[in-house]
Amino acid sequence: MQGSLYGSAIGLSTRLERAQGVPAIRNEETRRDLSARLQAVYKVRSEPRLIEDRARGIAIEQSVETPLAAIRDPAILRRIAGTVASIEEKSGGWFDVRIDLAAETIGEDAGQLLNMLFGNCSLYEDVILDDFVSPPALTAVFGGPRHGLEALRARAGAEGRALTAVALKPQGLSAPALADLAFKLALGGIDFIKDDHGLANQRFSPFEERVRACAEAIRKANAISGKHSRYVPNLYGHFGEIEREIEIARSEGLDTVMIAPMISGVCALQALRQSSPDFALIAHPAMTGAARIAPHAFAKLFRLLGADAFIFPNPGGRFSFTPETCRKIAAALRTGAGVLKRAAPVPAGGMDLARLPGLLDFYGPDVMLLIGGSLLSAPAESIVHAAEDFVREAARIGR
Amino acid sequence: MQGSLYGSAIGLSTRLERAQGVPAIRNEETRRDLSARLQAVYKVRSEPRLIEDRARGIAIEQSVETPLAAIRDPAILRRIAGTVASIEEKSGGWFDVRIDLAAETIGEDAGQLLNMLFGNCSLYEDVILDDFVSPPALTAVFGGPRHGLEALRARAGAEGRALTAVALKPQGLSAPALADLAFKLALGGIDFIKDDHGLANQRFSPFEERVRACAEAIRKANAISGKHSRYVPNLYGHFGEIEREIEIARSEGLDTVMIAPMISGVCALQALRQSSPDFALIAHPAMTGAARIAPHAFAKLFRLLGADAFIFPNPGGRFSFTPETCRKIAAALRTGAGVLKRAAPVPAGGMDLARLPGLLDFYGPDVMLLIGGSLLSAPAESIVHAAEDFVREAARIGR
Numbered sequence: 001m002q003g004s005l006y007g008s009a010i011g012l013s014t015r016l017e018r019a020q021g022v023p024a025i026r027n028e029e030t031r032r033d034l035s036a037r038l039q040a041v042y043k044v045r046s047e048p049r050l051i052e053d054r055a056r057g058i059a060i061e062q063s064v065e066t067p068l069a070a071i072r073d074p075a076i077l078r079r080i081a082g083t084v085a086s087i088e089e090k091s092g093g094w095f096d097v098r099i100d101l102a103a104e105t106i107g108e109d110a111g112q113l114l115n116m117l118f119g120n121c122s123l124y125e126d127v128i129l130d131d132f133v134s135p136p137a138l139t140a141v142f143g144g145p146r147h148g149l150e151a152l153r154a155r156a157g158a159e160g161r162a163l164t165a166v167a168l169k170p171q172g173l174s175a176p177a178l179a180d181l182a183f184k185l186a187l188g189g190i191d192f193i194k195d196d197h198g199l200a201n202q203r204f205s206p207f208e209e210r211v212r213a214c215a216e217a218i219r220k221a222n223a224i225s226g227k228h229s230r231y232v233p234n235l236y237g238h239f240g241e242i243e244r245e246i247e248i249a250r251s252e253g254l255d256t257v258m259i260a261p262m263i264s265g266v267c268a269l270q271a272l273r274q275s276s277p278d279f280a281l282i283a284h285p286a287m288t289g290a291a292r293i294a295p296h297a298f299a300k301l302f303r304l305l306g307a308d309a310f311i312f313p314n315p316g317g318r319f320s321f322t323p324e325t326c327r328k329i330a331a332a333l334r335t336g337a338g339v340l341k342r343a344a345p346v347p348a349g350g351m352d353l354a355r356l357p358g359l360l361d362f363y364g365p366d367v368m369l370l371i372g373g374s375l376l377s378a379p380a381e382s383i384v385h386a387a388e389d390f391v392r393e394a395a396r397i398g399r
Numbered sequence: 400m401q402g403s404l405y406g407s408a409i410g411l412s413t414r415l416e417r418a419q420g421v422p423a424i425r426n427e428e429t430r431r432d433l434s435a436r437l438q439a440v441y442k443v444r445s446e447p448r449l450i451e452d453r454a455r456g457i458a459i460e461q462s463v464e465t466p467l468a469a470i471r472d473p474a475i476l477r478r479i480a481g482t483v484a485s486i487e488e489k490s491g492g493w494f495d496v497r498i499d500l501a502a503e504t505i506g507e508d509a510g511q512l513l514n515m516l517f518g519n520c521s522l523y524e525d526v527i528l529d530d531f532v533s534p535p536a537l538t539a540v541f542g543g544p545r546h547g548l549e550a551l552r553a554r555a556g557a558e559g560r561a562l563t564a565v566a567l568k569p570q571g572l573s574a575p576a577l578a579d580l581a582f583k584l585a586l587g588g589i590d591f592i593k594d595d596h597g598l599a600n601q602r603f604s605p606f607e608e609r610v611r612a613c614a615e616a617i618r619k620a621n622a623i624s625g626k627h628s629r630y631v632p633n634l635y636g637h638f639g640e641i642e643r644e645i646e647i648a649r650s651e652g653l654d655t656v657m658i659a660p661m662i663s664g665v666c667a668l669q670a671l672r673q674s675s676p677d678f679a680l681i682a683h684p685a686m687t688g689a690a691r692i693a694p695h696a697f698a699k700l701f702r703l704l705g706a707d708a709f710i711f712p713n714p715g716g717r718f719s720f721t722p723e724t725c726r727k728i729a730a731a732l733r734t735g736a737g738v739l740k741r742a743a744p745v746p747a748g749g750m751d752l753a754r755l756p757g758l759l760d761f762y763g764p765d766v767m768l769l770i771g772g773s774l775l776s777a778p779a780e781s782i783v784h785a786a787e788d789f790v791r792e793a794a795r796i797g798r
Contacts, residue, residue: 080571119685172479265664286518
């Protein structure tokens, strides 16, 4: 792909035209909007008497990063320096602090967006990035999901029901063994059969060998079943490598991939959306942590950058996300469909069949249900049936 | 650069030969060593009666990520599944848990290294990655700093004294204004004059325009002063963009750049080390946080992946790192020089001249002292003198 353009009106306009589904904005409007503000919302723990200083300190840290005395140009103080929009006291010594940042400090780079939202402030132990509000022009620069929930559903032929997904694992299996597993799961009719996020390019199952073997296995299964199961390889490495991986996937007729943006770098997600418009992108939560950036803020960020679906740990599984956290994640992915396409929530992490009714009651049918280990724990000869049960139950309950 | 090789003995050997300063390992030894274990050290908060289950759970989560019942191949249980090496009770309900992971699950990818160390476990609120121990073959795959502290010092002509550095800021200044500032700081004789980490590719100071202007300004200052000041651009974007940025920097005769690996993705740091052996790499701590991965573990990781210097917040500045934390960071960068080159610790974040004696007493002369805003707060006509004072004091005290 081309390098990022230098923020000229022409460059921005070209990029907007490339971004499907985002209304083009006239240059003059864009110019004005880029002088608008990106709002970052932090939770800050502080003594009440110090909170105003803390808030101003964060506004400076996340913008000019220098004592105001070192700024000689009044236009920079006015236009570029972050400002405190509001401070609201919450319980337990915590405050909600809203900081307005100049959208022009972002340019068009996803890494710089993350940097401006939380780069240095990640080093404060008592500051959490809880949310952000992107102005329209910046939202248009990134563009959000190219395909979104509805397109994932259409591709899978899953109208009116929840989507189903499963992970190929464990690490250490050879490419043929993973392909054998993929064949059975596809025969069972699961919509999206994805690599475990620990499958990268290891000697026991090199990327190209695995992708070719699993893609072929699922094609064969689809030919038998008449269904539309999709294999979803896990991308690894820097963007130059990712482009090569996409070529391999495309040559096998695939159209969906998984990426962990906090491993690959958020720029890789952004670049992938631009370079590979035919692919739907499933974001994995590895390295997103839960403590210092709110999970729903990650969901919102990944959707903005182009993720069509986002995997996250559901309550009651192996991780500790609360129902409230998961409700916020789902909202971050599915609300505001007038501006960005809706992305699919993918609750996961220790899910099993018994939880399906609860999951579908909680999320409704606009969801992708991901079951991993519990499905693979079925006896080898029963995996097709276990997959069929999963698909049938998801379709029955999730209408 | 070429895509990562598929871990064949030939590929690995080629990569080892490319990695300067790392003794080549014979293929047979490499093979054996890659079956060795990478040890991850976690701090885990747990009820004592549950800690053994928690530790086993982490070992599975960070390796096969599936119930052991789903693993049918005994070789995978033996070779690939993580194992608990030790559990040690500490105070306050915390335990040190050492988990051995198979080095072969990493392949040769930095992202996968981070993923295996902390990908999913970052989602546990009560688990901190505190350290890791890389087996020799894996260390050789990544190779550590290509240049290291001594080379930085030799390039700057700073034998026997601490290195000095300063950041160009604030955001919002035009390229000519930043170049004017760079000229004054170089006249003052500061060794490394780096972009603020918030300077990416914004309209107010596009990357190429800024790099060409600042490089020229510092060349002019060096011609006047007879010194060796170096301009250090801040890289942004995905690796394809970074390669283009490096070409611009190289065309201006530069040999040092800054990168924030948790913004760009650790793979970009790894790839940069391999594709651009002429460049020394300074790692910035944006997005490293302080709460869930220990700061010294980040220092160790970035050094392993090729950083020649690492910036971190010093006690008494704007951030909350303790002296003990900083001591551990410095140790992670400078010990074990027999295996990896030493990287330069770069304490920063609200530093000023008055702190120099304390800093040099704490770190000794094997350090790069970075002063930002306080130097730039000097009146415009005094910046050259302020820079000279900084350099003189650093040289006087730091011998």
